[in-house]
Amino acid sequence: MRAWWLLLAAVPLAAQDATQTPAAPETNAASPVTQAEKTITGSVDLGYRWFSGAGGSLDTYRSVVDIGSGVRLLGLDLSLESAAKKYFDRINVRGSGWGGDPYNTAHVDAVRHDWYNFSFDYRNIAYFNFMPSFADPTLGNGIFLNQQSFDTHRRMMDFELDLRPGKWIVPYLAYSHDSGFGTGISDFVSGLNSYPVEDKPRDATANYRGGVRVEMKKFHVMLEQGGTTFKDDQQVFTSTQNFGNNTTPILGQQMFLNDLTQAYGVRGDSIYSKVLLTANPTPWLDVFGEFLYSRPTTNVNYSQFNAGQFADLATLLFYTSELDLVSAAAKQPHTTGTIGFEIRPMKRLRVIESVMTDRLHNASSAAIHQQILPLVFDPSAFSTPGALPIFTDRLVMNYNREQVDALYDLTSRITLRGGYRYEWGDGLTDGMLISGLPTETGQLKRNVGLAGISYRALQKLSFSIDFEGASGDGAYFRTSLQNYEKARIQARYQVRQSLTLAAGFSVLSNQNPDPTVKYDFLSRDNSVSVMWNPNNGKWVTVTGEYTRATLRSDISYIVPQDFTSAQSFYRDNVHDASTLVDLLIPGFGAKGPKLGMGGSLLLSSGSRPTQYYQPIMRLTTPTYKRMNWYGEWRYYGFAEPFYLYEGFRAHLLTLGVRVGL
Amino acid sequence: MRPTDLILRAWPSPLASAPPPPPGTRPSWAGHPRALAIAAAMIFFTRLGIAQTPPSGNQPATYAGSEACQMCHEDIYKAFQKNPHIAVEKDKKRGFETRACESCHGPGSKHVESTSAADIRNPAKLPVAEADRGCLTCHLNQPTQVGRVQSGHARNQVSCVSCHSMHKSAEELVPRRRAAINAECSTCHLSVWASFQRPYKHKLPEGAMSCVDCHNPHGSVLPHSIRTVSANEPGCLNCHGDKRGPFVFEHAPLRLEGCATCHEPHGSANPRMLTRQEVRFVCLECHANTPVTAATSHTLGGVPPSFHDLRSPQFQNCTVCHMKVHGSNVSQELLR
Numbered sequence: 001m002r003a004w005w006l007l008l009a010a011v012p013l014a015a016q017d018a019t020q021t022p023a024a025p026e027t028n029a030a031s032p033v034t035q036a037e038k039t040i041t042g043s044v045d046l047g048y049r050w051f052s053g054a055g056g057s058l059d060t061y062r063s064v065v066d067i068g069s070g071v072r073l074l075g076l077d078l079s080l081e082s083a084a085k086k087y088f089d090r091i092n093v094r095g096s097g098w099g100g101d102p103y104n105t106a107h108v109d110a111v112r113h114d115w116y117n118f119s120f121d122y123r124n125i126a127y128f129n130f131m132p133s134f135a136d137p138t139l140g141n142g143i144f145l146n147q148q149s150f151d152t153h154r155r156m157m158d159f160e161l162d163l164r165p166g167k168w169i170v171p172y173l174a175y176s177h178d179s180g181f182g183t184g185i186s187d188f189v190s191g192l193n194s195y196p197v198e199d200k201p202r203d204a205t206a207n208y209r210g211g212v213r214v215e216m217k218k219f220h221v222m223l224e225q226g227g228t229t230f231k232d233d234q235q236v237f238t239s240t241q242n243f244g245n246n247t248t249p250i251l252g253q254q255m256f257l258n259d260l261t262q263a264y265g266v267r268g269d270s271i272y273s274k275v276l277l278t279a280n281p282t283p284w285l286d287v288f289g290e291f292l293y294s295r296p297t298t299n300v301n302y303s304q305f306n307a308g309q310f311a312d313l314a315t316l317l318f319y320t321s322e323l324d325l326v327s328a329a330a331k332q333p334h335t336t337g338t339i340g341f342e343i344r345p346m347k348r349l350r351v352i353e354s355v356m357t358d359r360l361h362n363a364s365s366a367a368i369h370q371q372i373l374p375l376v377f378d379p380s381a382f383s384t385p386g387a388l389p390i391f392t393d394r395l396v397m398n399y400n401r402e403q404v405d406a407l408y409d410l411t412s413r414i415t416l417r418g419g420y421r422y423e424w425g426d427g428l429t430d431g432m433l434i435s436g437l438p439t440e441t442g443q444l445k446r447n448v449g450l451a452g453i454s455y456r457a458l459q460k461l462s463f464s465i466d467f468e469g470a471s472g473d474g475a476y477f478r479t480s481l482q483n484y485e486k487a488r489i490q491a492r493y494q495v496r497q498s499l500t501l502a503a504g505f506s507v508l509s510n511q512n513p514d515p516t517v518k519y520d521f522l523s524r525d526n527s528v529s530v531m532w533n534p535n536n537g538k539w540v541t542v543t544g545e546y547t548r549a550t551l552r553s554d555i556s557y558i559v560p561q562d563f564t565s566a567q568s569f570y571r572d573n574v575h576d577a578s579t580l581v582d583l584l585i586p587g588f589g590a591k592g593p594k595l596g597m598g599g600s601l602l603l604s605s606g607s608r609p610t611q612y613y614q615p616i617m618r619l620t621t622p623t624y625k626r627m628n629w630y631g632e633w634r635y636y637g638f639a640e641p642f643y644l645y646e647g648f649r650a651h652l653l654t655l656g657v658r659v660g661l
Numbered sequence: 662m663r664p665t666d667l668i669l670r671a672w673p674s675p676l677a678s679a680p681p682p683p684p685g686t687r688p689s690w691a692g693h694p695r696a697l698a699i700a701a702a703m704i705f706f707t708r709l710g711i712a713q714t715p716p717s718g719n720q721p722a723t724y725a726g727s728e729a730c731q732m733c734h735e736d737i738y739k740a741f742q743k744n745p746h747i748a749v750e751k752d753k754k755r756g757f758e759t760r761a762c763e764s765c766h767g768p769g770s771k772h773v774e775s776t777s778a779a780d781i782r783n784p785a786k787l788p789v790a791e792a793d794r795g796c797l798t799c800h801l802n803q804p805t806q807v808g809r810v811q812s813g814h815a816r817n818q819v820s821c822v823s824c825h826s827m828h829k830s831a832e833e834l835v836p837r838r839r840a841a842i843n844a845e846c847s848t849c850h851l852s853v854w855a856s857f858q859r860p861y862k863h864k865l866p867e868g869a870m871s872c873v874d875c876h877n878p879h880g881s882v883l884p885h886s887i888r889t890v891s892a893n894e895p896g897c898l899n900c901h902g903d904k905r906g907p908f909v910f911e912h913a914p915l916r917l918e919g920c921a922t923c924h925e926p927h928g929s930a931n932p933r934m935l936t937r938q939e940v941r942f943v944c945l946e947c948h949a950n951t952p953v954t955a956a957t958s959h960t961l962g963g964v965p966p967s968f969h970d971l972r973s974p975q976f977q978n979c980t981v982c983h984m985k986v987h988g989s990n991v992s993q994e995l996l997r
Contacts, residue, residue: 063932064860077838094838096868103869109837113748125869125900134932137939137977148981154900166748178902189982189996194975205902207891228891232903245975262997266990268905272892290882292893296907300990304997326991332907336893338882340811350790354811356882358893360916364909366991391993395911405816412788415818427917427961442917443959454789454818464817474959476917479946490817490849504851516951527851547855557949561970568942572930576855600858602930608938610930612860638860 040661042078042093046071047630047656056638056648059130065636066102066128067652073098074656088112102126117162124155127182133643152182152201170213179204186236188260190322191311193244195257203232203266211274219279228296230268237261241308250311253318257308265303270296289339295331300366302326312372319372328366328391335359348409352419355402362395399425405450413457419450427476445473446481460494478517478555484510498534503527516556518567523551537582538590543598544579551606571606580616593621599635613637626660722768722780729773730762738762743830755799765795765827784827789820796821812880819849824878839871846872853927862928874899875926887919895919897926908988912995913961914947915987941971944979 051069054061076095082088088110095106106122130149160174179202186199209226242257249255272294279287304324311318340354367390405419427442448470455463465487472482488506495501504527512519529545551572559566580598584590599615613635620630632654639647727750731738741747741761750761757764765784772781784792793815800821824845826833836842843865847854850872857865864870872878875896877888888896897920898905904915914922923943924934937943947962969976980986985995 092837103864103867105839105869107837123869125864129933131932134940135978135981136974148984156900166752168754176899178900180903187981187984189984194982201903203903205905224892226891230902230905245981264990268907270891274892292882292889294892294894296891296905298907298909298990300909302991328909328990330907330909330990334893336882338811352811352816358882362907362911362916364907364911366909368991391909393910393993395913395916397913397917399917403811407790407816409788409790415789417816427913429911429913429961440961440963441959442913442961452817456789456818466813466817476960477914477922477947477962478949478960479922480918492849502848502851504849506852514954516954517949525852525855527855529848529851545851545855547852549852549855555946555949556951557945558951559971560950560967561972563950568937568946570937570942574855574859574930576858578855578858602858602860604930608930610860612858614858 039081039083040078041081043075043658043660044078045073045075045656045658047074047654048072049652049654052651052653054648054650057132057646058648059132060638060646061636061648061650062128063131064638064648065650066126068100070100072101072654072656074654075658078661085112102128114164114166117160117165119158119160121158122156124153127152127154131646133640133646148184148186150182150184150199150201152180152184154178154180168215170215171211172213173210174207175209176207177204178207188236188238188257188262188306190257190306191255191313192250193246193255193310195238195242195244195260197236197238197242197257197260200235200237202234203230205230218281219277222274222276224274226272226274228268228270228272230266230270230296230298232264232266232268234264234266235262251316253309253311255309255311257306257310259305259307261306262304263302265301266298267300268296268298270294284344286342287339288341290337292336293334295333297332298328298330298364300326300328300330302328317372317374319374321373323371325369326366328364330362330364332360332362334361350407352405352407353403356400358397358399360395360397362393364393366391366393394428394430396428396430397425398427399423399444403450413455415454417450417452417454421448421450422446423448425476442476443474444476444480446475447471461492463489463491465489475512478512478519479521480512481510482512482519484508498532498536500531502529512555519553519555521551521553523549525549539584541582542579545577547574547576549574549576569607572604572608573606574602574604576600576602591622593619595619609641611637611639620658628658628660629656630658631655722771724760724763725769725773726760727762728759730769733776737828740829744828744834745831746827746834749799785822789818792820792822811882812878812886814878814886815880839865839868842871842873846878856925856927856929859928859930861930861932861934863926863934883919904987906988908985909990910993910995911988912986917961940978940980941976 048071049067049069051067074096076093078093080088080091080093082090090109090111092109093107095104097104098106103126104122104124106120108118108120110116110118128151130151135148155178157177158174159176160172162170162172164170181202182200184199184201185196188195188197205228207226207228209224211222211224211226214221214223238257238260240258244255244257246255272292274293275289275291277287277289281287302325305322307321309318309320310322336356336358338354338356340352342350342352344350401421401423403419403421405417408416410416423444423446425444427444428439430439448468450468452466453464457463466489468484468486470481470484472484475482486506486508488504490502490504492500492502504525506525508521508523510519510521525547526549527545527547529543531541531543533541549572551570553568553570555568556565557568558564578598578600580596582594582596585593585595596616596618599613601614602610602612604610614637616632616634618630618632620628622628632652634652634654636648636650636652638649727738746761749755749757749764750759752758755764763769765782767782769781772778774780784795787795825835832838832841836845843854856862863875865872873888875888876886878886881887881889882893883889883895888899890896890899894905904920906915920926923936925931925936926934929935931938935943937946945967948967949962950966951963953963967979971977975981983995985992985997989995989997991997
């Protein structure tokens, strides 16, 4: 926040500096950016928002919308042009949502031609999530279990500096920082019970990188070296008696938790390298390649102390306290490489060939020391007998892809495309010791045929069809793409200068016919849109979109408690429409007040029927030369017939002023 | 004249309609006659019978300079002064100093004389590949273009000018404001934008994010043009750093098929953008307890089997206990 206000404070200073600088001699007489021109332009939106309060579930409102009352800097968009061009040519500053909105953003671009490009981006996004139905689908029956919920923020910053942009050799430096913090409710699991406990997640990742781009006429090379550091200091604690979700006594003993402290001390780092190459050694050949390598590692120190009454079901041991210390490490070298070319043997024909490989190997080990204090003191049980101090784990993923495409310009308006892709790979999970978890392997083999056609009948009419059909001999998971067909059709027609129509259709059908899987998936999306802005939107602008999306998924599984076969059905049939009409109110001239009306609605049926309405109305009234007053009303209405207790309704009214500079 | 010159003249490249190099520019093949001869010989035979005759007839047009364009196209000329491509007008190294307009539109002397649209090259009316070649003359070798030929946009003939307005200001050339980026993408990706009207979604309509936060529209090594971070990690981890790992106990789908295995990244009617209405179905569809057959013996997810009694409310949501479902540093069962 302080940085933001400093930045704002600097804006007039920068403008003052520019205006006080004597006009530099004009170097380019043709340039329309004359010295007399304003050096600062843009607008600032300030306003006050009233939140009516949520009718229904405030928790759901906060999980979905989370906009509150108060003074807001709703938007800021400033551009500073330097007349002297001594330190910068132009600085753009943008921001939104300051003053308490759940997402605040700021962005600064500074450019000096031939010298540097600098950009800074800041985002602070609030994540509130407390959805009763998420953790506890049976809540509607009056059964209340604990939640996994959180009220956290993620704060992200990015700095990038390109030196001598546009030159043959461009060095650059960049730094990013991403952190998460807040509070939440988590679970502590012990035996057959789980206890809701307070959780303080706190993590941060920093990314440093630098490199150079060599941009020659016939080739380009980019070399980047970077590194990341990561820390996770999540803490979970409670000091009140907690009977957990399972209040049924076990062998006559009531389980409970009195005290808990869990402290995660996770530290990670990574180095990575990036080499990109493109070249066009001849007019008929383009070559490209990428080599990407990263080697992230993690080191873990975890401690846990819990006191209460617990049961170890494996040994039928009841105990009153437990101390766990874990020291672990993981390493994950990850290499990705791709190489390809586009060759144009004839004027109308292009052939694109590419090969890609992606290899990730995760190896880890953990030393776990567990000490428990039995309910009935038994020295032999004081240190858990049979405890396995060293765990190792492994995950291997090797993925490969080869693809060839041929594109042929049948006419100047029609392009045909055909191609073939072969994907193969393997995956392995290996909990080597221990727990009796066997090694699992997955294999991927997929042959994919590709086809497409693009048709531009006129400059104003375009049409394209894209198709993929695949036959797989293996897939990593039961729900993975195996035997599938995917198609997409898009059309766009500019009927006249002021009227544009667009339509899209896409379908994905995927099957895994194995009798133990019987996976059948089908999704379809159909969309149309219209945009009408006669006289360049001087009086009225209308935009509208409608989408009908359907999804059907069936897959078999075995019910764990009785080993009967069952089907998991999922259906989602959605009508989604959104529209916005901007209208200049008649009788006040071309600079009179404007009325905007519209919003969106979502009606879905199927496995989780949902209705979500978001109408909006906005009135903008010019007052002074560069000032507009505006008022905006929004309504949010949300309902789920299966989870009535999660519905909400809320009104938001905003009054504000936009000042142009 | 060398034989290779004859071959090249008989075979106009896709850039044949591009402007000729400025006077004094050395041809790219100069100094490499042997390599060029080999390459030419390789393609010569494929070209037999389809060689086109070079344009004949009139004297070719020459460069007129940008100021000549300004006379009639004052508005475009003024707007172009704020376009980053104005660098072409001023940069001697690129070979189009004082004739930036003709770097894309070709020599304009005939058009200046006749004012006929037929006498000037209009990239908007060219076949997409040919128009793009004009842009790629300079931009092919750019970091964002490395995977370009693999991208869906390139394959589906979405030209550079579909998204980039060449004559306008820097902001309109490359949309920078998040709302502008989203509006640009949603003109074609209608159903994707509709997904963002669902209750659980990434905050794009609110302006906190844009499509290019997750996708590189010019192409990527990952499917769906997913942006990469830290070399080869999926762009999701740029914000969700706590899911990056590596974890001591990994959950395989995250690494093998990515976040979209369980989440609808654009938006969903299900809490936490899940692909199913309740968590247990997301889990059970892989951890299905089904017997291993020859066809499924190479499928992951059978280990560990699920054994809880799902009739008990306590087990209706797997992630209540298996909290570290994205990967755990402490528990093999992803419990803590």
